[in-house]
Amino acid sequence: MGGGPRTFPGGINKWQWKRLHQKKAMEKERKLLHQEKQLYQARIRSQIRANLSPPTTTPSHHLPISSNHHLKSLANRFIKDGAEDLWNQDDGPITITIKPPHFHSHHHTHADSAKHHPPPQNEFPTMNPRHYSSASFAFWNSTSQLVKFNRARYYSVRHGTRFRTKDSSGSDDEDSDYGLQHVVRTDGEVDMMLGGRASLGKYDVKITRRRLPQKEYDQLAFSMPVEMIRSELGMKKFMESKAHENDEEQPFYSKTRFDECGISPLTVKALSEAGYVQMTRVQETSVSVGLEGKDALVKAKTGTGKSAAFMLPAIEAVINAMDVKNKQRMPPIYVLILCPTRELASQIAAETKVMLKYHDAIGVQTLVGGTRFKLDQKRLETEPCQVRRVSQLVLNRDHVYIDMVGMGCVETHSKVKQLYLVAPHQQHFEMVLHLLKYHLSEVVDYKVIIFCTTAMMTSLMHLLLHEMKMNVREMHSRKPQLYRTRISDEFKERKRLILVTSDVSSRGMNYPDITLVIQVGVPPDREHYIHRLGRTGREGKTGEGILLLAPWEEYFINEIRDLPVEKSSLPPLDPDMNRKLEDSMAKIDPSVKESAYLAWLGYYNSIREISRDKTTLAELANQFSQSIGLQNAPALFRKTALRMGLKDIPGIQIRK
Numbered sequence: 096m097g098g099g100p101r102t103f104p105g106g107i108n109k110w111q112w113k114r115l116h117q118k119k120a121m122e123k124e125r126k127l128l129h130q131e132k133q134l135y136q137a138r139i140r141s142q143i144r145a146n147l148s149p150p151t152t153t154p155s156h157h158l159p160i161s162s163n164h165h166l167k168s169l170a171n172r173f174i175k176d177g178a179e180d181l182w183n184q185d186d187g188p189i190t191i192t193i194k195p196p197h198f199h200s201h202h203h204t205h206a207d208s209a210k211h212h213p214p215p216q217n218e219f220p221t222m223n224p225r226h227y228s229s230a231s232f233a234f235w236n237s238t239s240q241l242v243k244f245n246r247a248r249y250y251s252v253r254h255g256t257r258f259r260t261k262d263s264s265g266s267d268d269e270d271s272d273y274g275l276q277h278v279v280r281t282d283g284e285v286d287m288m289l290g291g292r293a294s295l296g297k298y299d300v301k302i303t304r305r306r307l308p309q310k311e312y313d314q315l316a317f318s319m320p321v322e323m324i325r326s327e328l329g330m331k332k333f334m335e336s337k338a339h340e341n342d343e344e345q346p347f348y349s350k351t352r353f354d355e356c357g358i359s360p361l362t363v364k365a366l367s368e369a370g371y372v373q374m375t376r377v378q379e380t381s382v383s384v385g386l387e388g389k390d391a392l393v394k395a396k397t398g399t400g401k402s403a404a405f406m407l408p409a410i411e412a413v414i415n416a417m418d419v420k421n422k423q424r425m426p427p428i429y430v431l432i433l434c435p436t437r438e439l440a441s442q443i444a445a446e447t448k449v450m451l452k453y454h455d456a457i458g459v460q461t462l463v464g465g466t467r468f469k470l471d472q473k474r475l476e477t478e479p480c481q482v483r484r485v486s487q488l489v490l491n492r493d494h495v496y497i498d499m500v501g502m503g504c505v506e507t508h509s510k511v512k513q514l515y516l517v518a519p520h521q522q523h524f525e526m527v528l529h530l531l532k533y534h535l536s537e538v539v540d541y542k543v544i545i546f547c548t549t550a551m552m553t554s555l556m557h558l559l560l561h562e563m564k565m566n567v568r569e570m571h572s573r574k575p576q577l578y579r580t581r582i583s584d585e586f587k588e589r590k591r592l593i594l595v596t597s598d599v600s601s602r603g604m605n606y607p608d609i610t611l612v613i614q615v616g617v618p619p620d621r622e623h624y625i626h627r628l629g630r631t632g633r634e635g636k637t638g639e640g641i642l643l644l645a646p647w648e649e650y651f652i653n654e655i656r657d658l659p660v661e662k663s664s665l666p667p668l669d670p671d672m673n674r675k676l677e678d679s680m681a682k683i684d685p686s687v688k689e690s691a692y693l694a695w696l697g698y699y700n701s702i703r704e705i706s707r708d709k710t711t712l713a714e715l716a717n718q719f720s721q722s723i724g725l726q727n728a729p730a731l732f733r734k735t736a737l738r739m740g741l742k743d744i745p746g747i748q749i750r751k
């Protein structure tokens with residue numbers, strides 16, 4: 096070994112050499128990472144391009160998605176951490192089509208139907224609400240309620256439903272902890288879970304329902320579908336030839352009474368006191384399927400009684416659960432219902448309490464965001480309900496698809512008159528005033544819902560109508576929960592009232608006797624249009640819906656062209672009304688208007704058909720800004736403009 100420290104090429108010492116090589120290795124790794132990232136982004140872009148297929152007759156959201164992708168997106172939405180192992184990848188649906196009254200209803204099994212009725216476009220045809228009309232329901236219903244019955248446990252057709260008497264000592268060993276609870280996660284979703292205390296102790300009601308012996312049932316069950324398919328195919332051909340000739344309204348009620356459908360007599364008693372004697376068509380079909388222990392995916396028009404259609408089998412699930420010895424310390428969960436809004440959770444809880452009036456031991460608990468969590472937490476501790484069992488949210492492979500609307504039939508009620516008006520967006524506030532003025536002069540007991548595109552637009556519309564001395568309330572996500580609950584309760588009870596609302600009120604909310612629904616601006620999609628319209632014309636009653644569009648929003652009519660919506664001419668504008676409107680608008684705080692402008696811009700920037708041309712969008716936004724009395728359009732934060740793709744767009748101001 097030579098004397099002195101070893102030198103390396105370039106006359107550098109050992110440490111410098113080591114440092115140099117470390118740097119080269121890091122540089123090489125950085126380059127590799129960058130290449131990987133480029134590849135990944137290119138793959139994502141090509142997937143997006145594949146999804147955003149060139150304009151074809153099939154809208155992008157109808158393009159088939161892989162079952163795994165669909166399952167994963169469902170799982171990401173619902174599965175709790177660590178519960179993935181329970182996820183059941185093999186689920187898939189059976190399609191059942193129930194014809195309107197002139198066609199008797201059919202149930203057929205998946206195996207047969209797959210041959211004759213290929214599932215809807217996407218590969219995994221379950222629960223993609225987009226594939227089922229906006230009024231689609233079933234355990235993934237119009238109000239995105241997903242109800243899963245754990246059939247393995249309760250709906251065995253071999254066992255009847257038995258109600259036990261509690262012995263005098265009160266030591267009924269069948270006593271189990273069950274109840275019905277709503278749990279709203281912070282993200283506003285509601286899980287209606289079964290947990291809590293329940294025993295039918297003091298009700299001495301013994302019922303054993305006659306059930307077909309299993310072998311007979313199986314023979315019947317598997318012989319039927321073939322016959323059904325034959326009649327179904329014949330019916331389908333006849334249907335398609337008659338679809339538009341027979342658009343008369345389907346009756347609200349079926350011929351079946353609640354005391355004939357095999358549910359607990361205690362439930363029947365409560366229902367009859369609430370005025371529920373005759374089942375509706377969707378209840379008749381769904382309850383019988385639910386009591387057979389099958390999951391179901393049911394499509395039915397708005398306001399036709401879907402809530403009870405899923406609640407009644409759910410209540411039977413709890414009652415049946417009492418027959419099963421439950422050794423678990425924590426009560427399991429048998430029914431999970433997800434709702435999109437807190438009001439809906441409260442509404443369903445209220446309706447469930449009515450049905451449970453004589454089931455003393457089955458409790459209902461609703462947890463909604465925005466209220467005192469500590470109180471809710473305490474209630475949860477006293478009546479625990481437990482988030483792994485519920486992880487399997489997809490419906491079982493042999494679940495039933497029940498279509499109460501029928502192929503080719505109109506998804507809205509024929510008794511609801513549907514109009515649309517086209518007017519410059521700067522005149523929409525004035526248009527609403529004219530429509531209200533006319534409606535209030537025609538309908539003494541008016542009850543109007545006005546749907547706006549965003550919470551802040553709702554707030555501005557409410558303030559304007561309030562300034563115009565109208566009897567108006569507002570409901571949107573920016574309002575505290577207690578306020579929303581109070582307004583919701585008030586609007587259920589009263590008439591001669593106008594509710595200005597965002598889409599928190601569009602799904603499932605049951606406000607009786609709505610006389611007019613006005614939708615201002617293009618709805619997010621067809622489903623929203625029909626859900627909103629479905630707030631009127633419920634229980635088979637009449638109603639009216641008016642959609643107010645700007646000329647550049649009229650493209651939306653193509654989405655609802657199959658519905659009986661007619662274009663109406665604009666009412667003559669009253670200059671005096673316009674002056675009053677401008678005076679009222681001038682009294683509104685500019686900050687409310689600025690928020691409304693930003694919300695307006697954000698909403699229309701999210702509508703692809705409109706935001707393709709950002710320059711025109713900016714121009715329209717400035718026209719809107721002037722129409723509400725803002726001298727200059729408010730400036731956006733730079734990062735906001737960047738995120739919206741509006742930086743450097745003429746007409747968009749950026750904050751310094």
Ligand SMILES: Nc1ncnc2c1ncn2[C@@H]1O[C@H](COP(=O)(O)OP(=O)(O)OP(=O)(O)O)[C@@H](O)[C@H]1O
Nearest residue numbers: 237371373374375397398399400401402603605634
């Ligand atoms: N069998 C019945 N007898 C009498 N009234 C009923 C019956 N079933 C439902 N109703 C009433 O009909 C109205 C609509 O019911 P419900 O809200 O369940 O309809 P829905 O189909 O769930 O509506 P949406 O599609 O908006 O969710 C409610 O006022 C309810 O009380």
